Structure formats: structure tokens, C-alpha cells
Amino acid sequence: MIGDGEEDEVRFDWRRGGAAAAGLAAALILVAMVVLVKFANDAREKALDAERHSYEVALVVRNASASLAQAEAALARFVLDEDKDTSGNIYVSNWQLAGYQINQLGDLLRGSPEQLRRVAEAQQLYRMRGEQLALAARAAAAKQGDAGIRYFYAAAIETRENPSIGHRLDNKLDEIIRAERSSMRNRIQQSEFFSNQADQFTNYLSWFGILVGLGAIVLGVIAFQSLRQNRLARKHAESESERAEALELAVRDRTQELWEANQALRAEAQEREAAEAQLRQVQKMEAVGQLTGGIAHDFNNMLAVVVGGIDLALRRLNGPRREIMIHLNNAMEGATRAAALTRRLLSFARSEPLLPERVDSTGLIGGMSDLLDRTLGERIRIEVDLEPDAWAIYVDPHQLENAIVNLAVNARDAMEGEGLMRISTENVHLAANEVGDIRPGDYVKVSVTDTGCGMSPEVLDRAFEPFFTTKPVGKGTGLGLSQIFGFAHQSGGEVGIESQVGRGTTVSIYLPRTEQAAEVRMHPAAQRREDADVHVAGARILLVEDDPRVRTATVDALEDLDYAPVACGSGAEAIERFRAQEFDLVISDVIMPEMTGPELIRHLKETSPRDFAVLFVTGYVGEGESDDLRRNELLRKPFTVGALASAVASALARTASEPPRTSAAAAKG
Numbered sequence: 001m002i003g004d005g006e007e008d009e010v011r012f013d014w015r016r017g018g019a020a021a022a023g024l025a026a027a028l029i030l031v032a033m034v035v036l037v038k039f040a041n042d043a044r045e046k047a048l049d050a051e052r053h054s055y056e057v058a059l060v061v062r063n064a065s066a067s068l069a070q071a072e073a074a075l076a077r078f079v080l081d082e083d084k085d086t087s088g089n090i091y092v093s094n095w096q097l098a099g100y101q102i103n104q105l106g107d108l109l110r111g112s113p114e115q116l117r118r119v120a121e122a123q124q125l126y127r128m129r130g131e132q133l134a135l136a137a138r139a140a141a142a143k144q145g146d147a148g149i150r151y152f153y154a155a156a157i158e159t160r161e162n163p164s165i166g167h168r169l170d171n172k173l174d175e176i177i178r179a180e181r182s183s184m185r186n187r188i189q190q191s192e193f194f195s196n197q198a199d200q201f202t203n204y205l206s207w208f209g210i211l212v213g214l215g216a217i218v219l220g221v222i223a224f225q226s227l228r229q230n231r232l233a234r235k236h237a238e239s240e241s242e243r244a245e246a247l248e249l250a251v252r253d254r255t256q257e258l259w260e261a262n263q264a265l266r267a268e269a270q271e272r273e274a275a276e277a278q279l280r281q282v283q284k285m286e287a288v289g290q291l292t293g294g295i296a297h298d299f300n301n302m303l304a305v306v307v308g309g310i311d312l313a314l315r316r317l318n319g320p321r322r323e324i325m326i327h328l329n330n331a332m333e334g335a336t337r338a339a340a341l342t343r344r345l346l347s348f349a350r351s352e353p354l355l356p357e358r359v360d361s362t363g364l365i366g367g368m369s370d371l372l373d374r375t376l377g378e379r380i381r382i383e384v385d386l387e388p389d390a391w392a393i394y395v396d397p398h399q400l401e402n403a404i405v406n407l408a409v410n411a412r413d414a415m416e417g418e419g420l421m422r423i424s425t426e427n428v429h430l431a432a433n434e435v436g437d438i439r440p441g442d443y444v445k446v447s448v449t450d451t452g453c454g455m456s457p458e459v460l461d462r463a464f465e466p467f468f469t470t471k472p473v474g475k476g477t478g479l480g481l482s483q484i485f486g487f488a489h490q491s492g493g494e495v496g497i498e499s500q501v502g503r504g505t506t507v508s509i510y511l512p513r514t515e516q517a518a519e520v521r522m523h524p525a526a527q528r529r530e531d532a533d534v535h536v537a538g539a540r541i542l543l544v545e546d547d548p549r550v551r552t553a554t555v556d557a558l559e560d561l562d563y564a565p566v567a568c569g570s571g572a573e574a575i576e577r578f579r580a581q582e583f584d585l586v587i588s589d590v591i592m593p594e595m596t597g598p599e600l601i602r603h604l605k606e607t608s609p610r611d612f613a614v615l616f617v618t619g620y621v622g623e624g625e626s627d628d629l630r631r632n633e634l635l636r637k638p639f640t641v642g643a644l645a646s647a648v649a650s651a652l653a654r655t656a657s658e659p660p661r662t663s664a665a666a667a668k669g
Helices: 004-079 084-108 113-141 147-156 165-222 224-315 321-348 361-366 369-376 397-414 457-461 480-490 524-533 548-560 571-580 597-607 623-630 641-657 664-668
Strands: 357-359 380-385 393-395 419-430 441-450 494-500 504-512 540-544 564-568 585-589 613-618 633-636
Touching: 004 084, 004 113, 004 147, 004 165, 004 224, 084 113, 084 224, 113 147, 113 165, 165 224, 224 321, 357 397, 361 397, 361 419, 361 441, 369 380, 369 397, 393 397, 393 504, 397 419, 397 441, 397 480, 397 504, 480 494, 480 504, 540 548, 540 571, 548 564, 548 641, 564 571, 571 585, 571 597, 585 597, 585 641, 597 613, 613 641, 633 641
Parallel strands: 380 419, 540 564, 540 585, 585 613, 613 633
Antiparallel strands: 357 393, 419 441, 441 504, 494 504
């Protein structure tokens, strides 16, 4: 039999073993609860991070939309001449900022292929919208009258079937936000789910702690003998609780660290963005400084010749006529050079209308040998390699000749006046963007190659910049290659350069092939003889010119040519004069306030039954007016009396050769 002592010992062992088992079970459950709490907290933090990412994407999209709106508002003020000094800078800064923000979306959404596709479409629409608005900005910057406003409103026109690019860009940004909001709702639900789980596990842990305490008390009463074991179990439970609290604190500290790191990254991004904006501003001001400095340098040289020649002629009015004519001729030469520089600036800005026609490049270049020999000198050997079956091109032949002469002069200077220059043509087929921004198709490649000093990569990158030149001061304006660049792009082509230092340079002009039939053109000499026969002394001429000095000088010149001019300073005044008197010819400036020259002529032809000749006079022509001007005679400022006489005779000759015209007013009568 088992004695009482043995029974007590067995009972004691059972109680101690039961208490140990209960304590162990409680500890295991407590550890499991702590692990579950940690898992729930980690999942909640991931969901919160995803939610913050969604808010950040929405913030960037809204900022991009705001930057686009501010840029277009600034451009509107710019083209309307409101706060012109700052609105242009605001437009450029906000437009570039919007592009940076759209690109930033690609970095933020690189984990979502569907969102990346939407960002790529938004980037494409941004570039297309930028090209539309750039037309208005360039037109307004070049002071083309209301051309900038027309471009701006044309970019804003939209229909239900054909929405504008800006509207499509806004819709694409809204589509990104909607998709991110849908994802954000899912993430919020996940965050709420894991937050609820964490709270529930915490509550379970609290209740379990209470149960553990109660169990410890009960076990202490029942198994007083195992006080030491219960005390150890209680300490173990307390240590597990402390671990759970320490783990919670560690998670909280880590969250705080991540938040602080995120704030630091945002601050760094803002600082970098501000630095980039400041760098762009500095680069822009440097480019403006180079541009204005180059213009001022060349124009001051030319004006010095003009002012000096006129001043010397005035001082010698009573002196020998030959000496006066020398000074006046020098002044005229300086003015002519200034006018040529202005035309080169217009060509660079692509604002001078071309007079294209079907051209055989082989015949045109083959006929330039005498001109190139006189221009380059005897020490330059010229080799010509022309494609025998070169395709026809549709370009302005005079501008093409000027481009080839400019390239030849650059080649001569690169070879220091002695060497081998090669001119070649070739039929080529190009893919899209194979050379610059060229479109796919057939092109005639006109190349000029020299054996000169060549260009370094740094010089090659800036070759087409206006007023950039490596020649000494006074040896070049820096407009040669930029003018060729403008001519090629105006003609639908492109320019390419290949160069190596010490081995020479090849500049190639790519001009698109044309299928247009050849036109029969009268020889200039015969045209001048025919125009001379049309000169009518006493012909009635209406002169419309808003500048009083130009108006006075033109009236004096017309009177010297035995015409009967009547001058007025605006389109409204010209309409009144035209109603009161018949005129054989209307000479009108192109750019005038309130009503342009083409608008005035269209109004007169629609409302008057009388037929009359038209001659436009301008110092600047925008691309939007090219079609109206091409149908009539055009005289460029500044002009000589001889050029005015020839233009007036040509206008009268064109009207004499055309069939009688029936106006709208006559048809109604």
C-alpha cells in the first residue's frame, strides 16, 4: 500500500507537473499570439505604405495637371501680350515642370504594367501638345501679329468626335488617378482588415493575460507547494509580455524611421527640382545673351557703315559728286548687308515663306560651277559627283543655292583656303528618325565634304545653334548652318553632319522626292522686258502703310516714277478711300494693327466690282500668310526705288495678263 506521504508526494508531483504543463501551454499560446500580432502589424504597415504610395501618385498627377494648366494660362497671356516679360518664362518653366512630373509618374508606377502604359500614352500626348503650343509661343516670340493667338486657339479647338490633345491629356491623367483610386480602395480595405486583425489579436492577448493571471492564482492556491514553479512560470509570462511590448515599440520606432526617411527624400527631391529649374534658367539666359550679343555685334558693324556713309555724304554735299556717291554706296551696301542678315534670321526662325518649285538637283548644282569658282578661289579644288538619275525635289531653288554656297564657304574656311572639296548627290530611302526627326520616305541627299580641320564632339553638338561660330570675331555671324537647318526643315527635310578632328567634315541636306510635274517659267530677262512695257505714267495707286516714315518715302518714290499715289495709314481708311475713288493698284503692308494686308485685300475684292492689281510690301512674313502672299506680287523691306519700280510693273503686268474677274458684288447686281 501507498502511504500518506507517498500519496502526498504523488499528488504534489501531479500538481507540479500540471502547473508546469499549464504554464508551458500558456507560454506557447502567448508566443503564438505575439507572432500573430506582429504579422498583423506588418501586414497593416505594408497596406498603409501602399495607401501612402497611392496618395503620392494622386498628388503628382494633380501637380502635373496644375502645371499644365498654369503653363497654358501663361502662354495665353504671352500670346495676348499680357505681362510679356514674365509670362513666357512662366510658360516654359511650368511646361517643363509638367513634363518632369509626368516622367516621375513612370518611376512611381513601375510596378504596374497597366499604369506604365497609361503614363507612356500621357507622355506621348504631352509631347504632341508641346509641339502645338510651341507654334503659338514661337509665333508670339517672333512678333507675328495675331499668328500666335491663332495658333493658340487652334490648339484649343475640339469637337465631341475629335477632342483636342490637351483634353485627351487631361483625360489620360484622370484615367491614371481613377485606376490608382481603385487600387487605393483595395489597399484601404486591406489596411482596415489587418488593422482590425491586429486589434482583435491584441484584445485576445489582453484577455489571455487575464486568464493567465487567474490561472496562476488558482494554481497558487491549489498547489501552494509549487509556489516556486508558479513564480517561475509567472516570471516567464511577464518576460513574454515584455517582449511583445518591446516588439510593438520596435515596430513603432521603425515606422517613425521610415516616415522620417520618406520626408527626407521628399525634401531632397524638392531641392533637386529647384536646382534643376535654376540651372535651366541660367542656361536660357546664357543662350539669350549669346543671341542678343551676336545680333548687336553684326548690326552695329552694319549700322556703323550706314551711319558713317550718310554722315560723310552730308558733310560733303557741296563737294565732288564722285566722293558723295562713294559714301552713299557704302551706306547702301551696309544697309543691304543688314537686310540680308534679317532674311537669314527669318530663315532660321522658319518665318520667311519659300517659293518652291520642281528642281532638278543635277542641273542646278552642275550650273553653279562658275559661282563656286569665283567664291572659293583658285586654291580650292572642287570635285562634283552627281547622281545621273537623281529624283526631282520640290524646293526653293534660290534657298538651295544659298545653302550650298554657305556650305562651300564653311568648307573653304575649314581648309584655310586650300584643299579638296567634294559635292555629291545620291538617291536614298530613309526610315523614320534615321537622320534627326526625318519622316520615312525617298530623299535626295546633297552632300558637301571637305578635308579641313573637322569638328570636335563639343562643337558638333552646337553646330546648329544660332550665332555659334568657331571663327574669329568679324569673320562670321554663326547663322550659316542654322539657316540651312531652317531651310531643310521648312522644305520637309533634315540636315546631318559627320566630322572627325583632323580628317574633315561632311554636311548632308536630305530633301524629299516629289512627283509634281515641271512648270514652264518665263526667263527673268523676258519678264523684265514685259514688265517694263506695262509701266503706265499717272497710274492711280493706293498705298496702305502704318509707318509714317515708310509711307512718306514710298509716296516720294512713286511720284518720282510718274505714278499718282494716295496714301493712308490703316485698313479702315483704305476702305473709305477705295469707295470714293478708283485705283489701278493697291500697295499694302502685310502686318498692320486692326487689319492685316491680306485681310484688307480680301475685303476689297469681295466688296468691289472693279478689278485692280495688288502688291504686298513686308519686312516680316509669317507662315500663316504664305498662301495669300504667293498669289500676288511681294516686295520685301528694305527696298530700293528700282526694286519698287520693278514690283509695281510686275503687279500691273500680272493684272493685265489675267482674265476679267467677276466679284461677288457684281454677281449680285
